[in-house]
Amino acid sequence: LLGGEGGYAGEVGHVIVNRNGRACACGSHGCLEVEAGELGLIAAAGRADPAGRAAVEAIVEAAARGDSTARDALHQVGDWLGYGVANLVNIFNPSMVVFGGVLREIYLASAAQVRSRVAVDALLAVRERVRLRTSALGGDATLIGAAELAFTEVLTDPVQTLARIAASRA
Numbered sequence: 001l002l003g004g005e006g007g008y009a010g011e012v013g014h015v016i017v018n019r020n021g022r023a024c025a026c027g028s029h030g031c032l033e034v035e036a037g038e039l040g041l042i043a044a045a046g047r048a049d050p051a052g053r054a055a056v057e058a059i060v061e062a063a064a065r066g067d068s069t070a071r072d073a074l075h076q077v078g079d080w081l082g083y084g085v086a087n088l089v090n091i092f093n094p095s096m097v098v099f100g101g102v103l104r105e106i107y108l109a110s111a112a113q114v115r116s117r118v119a120v121d122a123l124l125a126v127r128e129r130v131r132l133r134t135s136a137l138g139g140d141a142t143l144i145g146a147a148e149l150a151f152t153e154v155l156t157d158p159v160q161t162l163a164r165i166a167a168s169r170a
Contacts, residue, residue: 078110082117100135
């Protein structure tokens with residue numbers, strides 16, 4: 001886990017992928033989060049749906065049925081997602097990038113666009129080895145990650161953790 005000096009390291013959603021893009025809550029414009037996330041997809045599809053998995057799934061289904069606006073939105077969002085992934089791959093050189101949450105659905109519907117952007121913009125040595133995958137945890141990924149984080153201390157050193165708890169109750 002990256003924490004950084006003030007706890008803001010690893011905010012990959014705020015990597016700029018479109019300097020002329022949408023305003024982000026962080027105060028910048030064109031962040032990965034607003035261009036390639038669910039809000040970006042909803043806006044690109046010209047919809048007013050409330051954010052969430054249902055809105056993303058509706059756009060993905062519309063594109064699969066031949067809706068050209070939904071298909072174009074997924075293409076555009078896939079391009080921005082590809083830019084972000086290419087940048088992250090160039091910086092961190094991971095062996096795998098896993099798309100979870102609503103990005104899982106967006107990636108599945110725009111994988112060709114994401115892969116194409118990574119193939120063009122990631123370093124050759126990096127792009128040849130990185131694998132792009134989707135999370136098997138589906139919508140539970142965040143909850144499971146939070147639970148693992150909460151139990152990290154217990155799982156890392158159960159004896160010391162229990163001793164510390166017992167000492168605090170004495």
